[in-house]
Amino acid sequence: MWSGFPLRPEQASTIAQGIDQLYFFLTAITLFFTFVIFTAIFYFAIRYRRKAKGEIPGQIEGSLPLEIFWSAVPLVLVVVIFVWSSSLFISNSRPPEAATEIFVIGKQWMWQLQHPDGAREINELHVPVGKPIKLTMTSEDVIHDFFIPAFRVKKDVVPGRYTSLWFEATKTGRFHLFCGQYCGVNHALMIGSVVVMEPEEYERWLSGSRKAETMAASGAQLYERFACITCHGAGKAPPFNDFYMSQVKLSDGSTVVANEEYIRESILYPSAKIHAGYDPIMPTFKGQISEEQLLQLIAFIKSLGPQERKSE
Amino acid sequence: MTATATENSTGVNYLNVQYGIRSWLLTTDHKRIALLYLASITFFFLIGGISAVLIRIHLIEPQGALLQPATYNKMFSMHGIVMIFFFLIPSIPATMGNFLIPMMVGARDLAFPRINLLSWYIYVVAGLFTVYALIAGGVDTGWTFYTPLSTTYANGQVMAAALGVFIAGFSSILTGLNFIVTIHKMRAPGLTWSRLPLFVWAMYATSVIQVLGTPVVAVAIVLVGLERMFQVGVFDPALGGDPILFQHLFWFYSHPAVYIMILPSMGVVSELVTCFSKKRIFGYHFIAYSSLAIAAISFLVWGHHMYVSGQSVYASLVFSALSFAVAIPSAIKVFNWTATLYKGSVSYDSPMIYALGFIGLFTMGGLTGMFLASLATDIHLHDTYFVIAHFHYIMVGGALMGYLGGLHFWWPKITGRLYPDAWARFAALVIFIGFNLTFFPQFVVGYLGMPRRYAVYPEEFQVLNIMSSAGASILGVGYVIPLIYLIWSMRYGPAAGPNPWGATGLEWQTPSPPPTENFEQLPVVTEDAYEYGSKEAHVV
Numbered sequence: 001m002w003s004g005f006p007l008r009p010e011q012a013s014t015i016a017q018g019i020d021q022l023y024f025f026l027t028a029i030t031l032f033f034t035f036v037i038f039t040a041i042f043y044f045a046i047r048y049r050r051k052a053k054g055e056i057p058g059q060i061e062g063s064l065p066l067e068i069f070w071s072a073v074p075l076v077l078v079v080v081i082f083v084w085s086s087s088l089f090i091s092n093s094r095p096p097e098a099a100t101e102i103f104v105i106g107k108q109w110m111w112q113l114q115h116p117d118g119a120r121e122i123n124e125l126h127v128p129v130g131k132p133i134k135l136t137m138t139s140e141d142v143i144h145d146f147f148i149p150a151f152r153v154k155k156d157v158v159p160g161r162y163t164s165l166w167f168e169a170t171k172t173g174r175f176h177l178f179c180g181q182y183c184g185v186n187h188a189l190m191i192g193s194v195v196v197m198e199p200e201e202y203e204r205w206l207s208g209s210r211k212a213e214t215m216a217a218s219g220a221q222l223y224e225r226f227a228c229i230t231c232h233g234a235g236k237a238p239p240f241n242d243f244y245m246s247q248v249k250l251s252d253g254s255t256v257v258a259n260e261e262y263i264r265e266s267i268l269y270p271s272a273k274i275h276a277g278y279d280p281i282m283p284t285f286k287g288q289i290s291e292e293q294l295l296q297l298i299a300f301i302k303s304l305g306p307q308e309r310k311s312e
Numbered sequence: 313m314t315a316t317a318t319e320n321s322t323g324v325n326y327l328n329v330q331y332g333i334r335s336w337l338l339t340t341d342h343k344r345i346a347l348l349y350l351a352s353i354t355f356f357f358l359i360g361g362i363s364a365v366l367i368r369i370h371l372i373e374p375q376g377a378l379l380q381p382a383t384y385n386k387m388f389s390m391h392g393i394v395m396i397f398f399f400l401i402p403s404i405p406a407t408m409g410n411f412l413i414p415m416m417v418g419a420r421d422l423a424f425p426r427i428n429l430l431s432w433y434i435y436v437v438a439g440l441f442t443v444y445a446l447i448a449g450g451v452d453t454g455w456t457f458y459t460p461l462s463t464t465y466a467n468g469q470v471m472a473a474a475l476g477v478f479i480a481g482f483s484s485i486l487t488g489l490n491f492i493v494t495i496h497k498m499r500a501p502g503l504t505w506s507r508l509p510l511f512v513w514a515m516y517a518t519s520v521i522q523v524l525g526t527p528v529v530a531v532a533i534v535l536v537g538l539e540r541m542f543q544v545g546v547f548d549p550a551l552g553g554d555p556i557l558f559q560h561l562f563w564f565y566s567h568p569a570v571y572i573m574i575l576p577s578m579g580v581v582s583e584l585v586t587c588f589s590k591k592r593i594f595g596y597h598f599i600a601y602s603s604l605a606i607a608a609i610s611f612l613v614w615g616h617h618m619y620v621s622g623q624s625v626y627a628s629l630v631f632s633a634l635s636f637a638v639a640i641p642s643a644i645k646v647f648n649w650t651a652t653l654y655k656g657s658v659s660y661d662s663p664m665i666y667a668l669g670f671i672g673l674f675t676m677g678g679l680t681g682m683f684l685a686s687l688a689t690d691i692h693l694h695d696t697y698f699v700i701a702h703f704h705y706i707m708v709g710g711a712l713m714g715y716l717g718g719l720h721f722w723w724p725k726i727t728g729r730l731y732p733d734a735w736a737r738f739a740a741l742v743i744f745i746g747f748n749l750t751f752f753p754q755f756v757v758g759y760l761g762m763p764r765r766y767a768v769y770p771e772e773f774q775v776l777n778i779m780s781s782a783g784a785s786i787l788g789v790g791y792v793i794p795l796i797y798l799i800w801s802m803r804y805g806p807a808a809g810p811n812p813w814g815a816t817g818l819e820w821q822t823p824s825p826p827p828t829e830n831f832e833q834l835p836v837v838t839e840d841a842y843e844y845g846s847k848e849a850h851v852v
């Protein structure tokens with residue numbers, strides 16, 4: 001009977017169990033204090049009910065020891081919860097080094113997903129079980145939110161920037177994918193599924209659905225088509241070998257890390273940050289390059305190294 | 313307190329001193345203005361209520377039983393906008409605050425009576441914009457107006473609704489200023505700060521938030537308007553803006569705003585618990601200062617609405633720690649109210665039933681707030697029905713229960729009439745049961761993963777949604793009953809007399825309904841608040 005009436009969502013990722021344990025601890029605390037307060041109210045209300053009209057009870061001003069006691073108990077409890085929850089959060093928010101990167105573009109009202117080798121899907125995400133997956137996400141219009149309840153992960157998908165989330169599925173099967181952030185008329189239809197498969201099966205699926213070339217290869221073509229190559233690698237602009245995640249010195253003396261966000265900004269708003277030693281001659285490609293093409297260019301730049309950071 | 317209750321020898325009071333619509337629309341009497349507000353917010357409560365009913369009927373079926381998705385979205389947007397900005401924020405301050413603060417401090421009116429009337433007119437103009445937005449096609453941005461949806465993508469009457477909220481903010485600021493000045497400057501001789509009724513303390517803390525916070529949301533709304541009408545790039549990245557900036561501005565006000573909604577109720581409950589157990593409040597200073605502590609910390613926690621927005625891990629950690637800090641003054645209040653019952657003389661008059669209901673439901677709302685303040689669990693729970701349940705426990709189970717409790721408590725003072733208390737107790741019970749049946753299942757369905765603001769949803773969530781809709785129909789009945797007997801009592805209720813509950817407090821020492829000038833002679837205060845019985849109160 002309880003199968004039709006579950007008390008917790010399915011646990012299908014490595015982090016789900018830890019979160020549920022904290023959830024049940026919090027539930028226990030909630031039940032305990034609710035019980036204490038309700039019991040006290042009922043007990044006092046009945047025990048000290050008015051027995052005669054106009055009766056005057058003895059007056060009590062308060063009690064410092066009690067005030068200290070019932071401030072200290074919640075204080076200790078919230079400190080415990082905070083430390084527990086935050087350490088879980090910190091360790092959950094760090095993606096493992098070896099995670100496979102998949103790109104997500106949200107738009108009203110669909111999810112577009114791109115695997116590094118070029119396979120694409122809409123509203124469905126196929127992933128292998130037992131392998132860490134990192135999603136790099138952006139939106140073409142409003143804010144959306146990528147939410148997989150069975151994995152206990154959720155992250156907003158924001159236009160104009162990249163956000164990321166990671167998970168490692170522990171169970172094969174089909175799980176809900178929801179848009180969590182209200183995004184307009186068909187928000188409730190911006191849903192889909194995450195299909196977790198055995199690794200071999202996943203490989204088979206990949207080779208079956210691989211129609212296009214890899215993202216990096218598409219990026220390389222764009223790199224030529226938009227004539228990036230005429231400056232970059234021709235001495236007029238910084239080369240991209242071993243560029244991804246390197247430290248870039250800027251003309252104002254500061255340094256930035258060449259992550260996805262920086263590459264994106266350099267292409268759309270080249271004058272925002274200038275690589276020290278170069279002239280600000282790069283034109284903006286805003287309006288000419290789609291979100292998807294941006295991701296492909298980034299994949300291409302990443303593929304130029306350094307080797308260990310290359311997306312597999 | 314000392315002023316003696318004077319029987320109203322002349323029979324002239326603020327209600328019958330003048331008749332005719334003009335005498336109401338041009339009044340500067342804080343008591344009449346309170347009634348103007350009472351009528352207007354009741355109207356908006358009905359609009360908000362009707363949209364809630366439609367939402368709950370729609371959600372009986374997973375594919376949606378009633379509305380198109382676009383209409384559904386307009387329904388929950390209107391529900392949120394109306395209930396928050398036009399009902400809950402003004403609810404207790406503009407009605408009971410207006411009516412009672414001058415009397416509680418022993419003054420003849422608020423510091424600025426005309427500004428008080430002005431703030432009602434501003435509220436009405438704001439309300440007209442909102443009603444227009446509703447009639448002219450509705451808005452579908454949600455009450456949160458997140459960008460760039462609201463600035464670039466949403467159709468419908470976004471501007472009208474945003475203007476409504478913007479204008480309503482000024483009404484709120486003016487009311488807050490008026491209260492602050494009144495409480496500072498117009499207290500009766502002998503009424504020191506530590507003799508003030510806790511309702512006044514709570515209204516003071518609320519007013520401070522209103523005055524400091526509201527301008528920020530006003531700025532945010534103006535920026536939304538500029539971007540929507542003139543494509544000024546502030547929030548939309550396509551125009552070079554930052555969409556997350558809006559959330560910072562919005563929540564910088566709207567988190568404190570949730571305390572604008574709950575603090576007044578806490579003040580009301582402090583009054584009720586003392587009166588109906590005939591005891592001093594337990595830990596007066598702890599309750600008073602915890603209101604101020606809540607008001608102060610509430611400005612520092614807005615980031616807990618943005619844990620999944622891409623905000624940095626460190627920012628999230630700080631916001632989480634501060635959010636947990638709010639739980640402590642909230643807990644202090646709950647414990648002190650409960651302790652006030654200890655060895656009291658507890659009666660079960662209807663306002664007390666509401667007050668006890670408030671304590672229980674607020675406790676649950678506050679405790680579930682910890683699930684959301686906690687980072688690891690909030691990632692899963694954010695934007696699900698769990699959040700909906702959490703804040704309804706506080707805003708409906710808490711704030712609205714407090715509002716109804718206060719209304720029942722001071723109704724005899726306001727109208728001079730008693731209502732049938734048996735009906736009132738019955739209604740309170742119906743509301744308590746209906747409320748829990750409506751919102752408790754939402755904790756479960758939220759944890760199971762059902763996102764909020766979904767017009768259609770997967771079938772496995774249907775059972776819990778039906779439970780919730782069933783509860784809502786009970787809750788609806790619970791709200792209609794008081795509407796009927798309170799209106800009935802205005803004509804047929806027996807006369808209340810100046811102090812039907814045997815309460816302390818200056819407002820009870822003047823006839824019911826009070827004369828326009830509140831007191832024949834301005835009172836002099838020589839005692840603490842809540843001097844029930846013998847003076848030798850002791851410390852345990």
Ligand code: HEM
Pocket residue numbers: 456570571573574616617635636638639642677678679681682684685686690693694695699702703706707711
């Ligand atoms: C006792 C301490 C409280 C804590 C620790 C707390 C915590 C939180 C947190 C962390 C959230 C964000 C959840 C999310 O969106 O993922 C939240 C949402 C909310 N809370 Fe509370 N809360 C508390 C008390 C209150 C009170 C007193 C009220 C109102 C009177 C309130 C009303 C709300 C509302 C309206 C929202 C949701 C806003 C929205 O997204 O539409 N909370 N609360």
Ligand SMILES: [Cu+2]
Pocket residue numbers: 144145179180181182183184187188190
């Ligand atoms: Cu959405």
Ligand SMILES: [Cu+2]
Pocket residue numbers: 566567570613614616617
């Ligand atoms: Cu908040």
